[in-house]
Amino acid sequence: MTGPDRPAKVLLVDDRRDNLLALEAILQGLPVQTVGADSGEDALKRLLVDDFALILLDAQMPTMDGFETARHIKRREKTRHVPIIFLTAADRDSHLALRGYAAGAVDYLTKPFDPWVLRAKVSVFVELWTMTQQLAAQSELVRRRDAELRAVGVAVDEATALLKGALAADGELGREQVEKAMAALAKARAKI
Secondary structure, rough: OOOOOOOEEEEEEEEOHHHHHHHHHOOOOOOOEEEEEOOOOHHHHHHOOOOOOEEEEOOOOOOOHHHHHHHHHHOOOOOOOOOOOEOOOOOOHHHHHHHHHOOOOOOOEEOOOOOHHHHHHHHHHHHHHHHHHHHHHHHHHHHHHHHHHHHHHHHHHHHHHHHHHHHHHHHHHHHHHHHHHHHHHHHHHHHH
């Protein structure tokens, strides 16, 4: 489970270990936790276990390439909204970029790329993820508070009904209803 106090996780997917190490070095110092995957299959497994703010995905990998991996990611309910930035060593072939965007990428960078540009892009997506997490936490807090206020309203309505009944009753019965109403109001006050 993620939360606003936990660092954003960025999934790095590349079949070459040296590329994964280079990406980790580029992102060092950013408020992110990097998780490496050396294949599309490995990436899909990691996405079952963890939530990620962003995926940096190599387009050209053996067995399952980045495009196929992205299509699987975008088909899953849990991961379809995770942004993907494709990274590739291929020439600036617009056909490959179009395949990347068609597979669900938000961006497509060819190697060699400017590390500062990549850092800036990652920072933007991490900031968006962080704000989304904060909004979700605030929404949950408002939902809980709303439920508490509804419960207080029910308790006040119950106490009001008891007090109206006490007005109509005589003696001991009236006193008991007033005591019940006072208890219901005390219970409601404790929830505020």
